Amino acid sequence: MDKPKVIVICGPTASGKTALSIELAKQIDGQIVSADSMQIYKDMDIGSAKPTIEEMCGIKHYMIDFVLPDSRYSVADYQRQATISIEEILKNGKTPIVVGGTGLYVDSLIYGIKYNEIEFDEEYREKLENIVKKEGLDKLYEMAVQIDYEAMQKISKNDKKRILRVLEIYHQTRKTKTQQEAESKEEIKYDYKVFAINMDREILYDRINRRVDIMISQGLIEEVQNILKKYNTYPTAMQALGYKEIRQYLEGELTKQEAIEKIKQETRRYAKRQLTWFRKNKQTVWLDGLQSKQNNIDIILSY
Secondary structure: OOOOEEEEEEOOOOOOHHHHHHHHHHHHOEEEEEOOOOOOEOOOOOOOOOOOHHHHOOOOEEOOOOEOOOOOOOHHHHHHHHHHHHHHHHHOOOEEEEEOOOHHHHHHHHOOEOOOOOOOOHHHHHHHHHHHHHHOHHHHHHHHHHHOHHHHOOOOOOOHHHHHHHHHHHHHHOOOHHHHHHHOEOOOOOEEEEEEEEOOHHHHHHHHHHHHHHHHHHOHHHHHHHHHHHOOOOOHHHHOOOHHHHHHHHOOOOOHHHHHHHHHHHHHHHHHHHHHHHHOOOOOEEEEOOOOHHHHHHHHHOO
């Protein structure tokens, strides 16, 4: 019996995934499951480039705008809830389209990796946070490389959230993240057709720079201020790209212009890491982001 088809559209930030996926959904009666680790959060609209109601064009979106910024949300949580969303779309007789740039979220689905929930050790987390304060995030990165070199090849030295995860998995289970993933793959229930968007690097970087300027003009600074006022506990989501730098500006660590330039620089670096990540997915079919949406849709529908 053939497995149900699920289309996946991934790629770097600012490459046009949202517009392409919405046009595709309109043509094939599809619905969209987000694979973006920032768009899951409530109140984080501008900095996450969350599609507006107008941009959605009536296409139903799942896995967007449902987690509070001060809540912990794991890849296991994502995998479980995204699978429920895919099932619901299929039951409704529509085609699921998974869309996003968070490689870990995409891999959790297409490779059927079962992520075991680990108990949160507040004391150990506090110990790690103290190391960051005294010796910097580089120290934690070095510790994580010593524990799980393979996993750290996909993780940036600035990605505090994922560095902490590598260390906490080993602390709680005495197994590395890589070992856990190798031991716990499930049968893949769907026929995932994976596509990724790429384009000339300079054009992509220019699009990123312009997008950051637009976010500032739309009120990103005010959005961060409102989040910091609204939530009593320190929002873990404030470590996210764009939000962290604006927080640093609000706290006097950076000037406004320095914060903007840092967001642009870190987003360009992030896009480069995204491309590296998705190139490791051997089944990926690459699309040219400078082609027309219809040309790329025709390629997607040919598979």
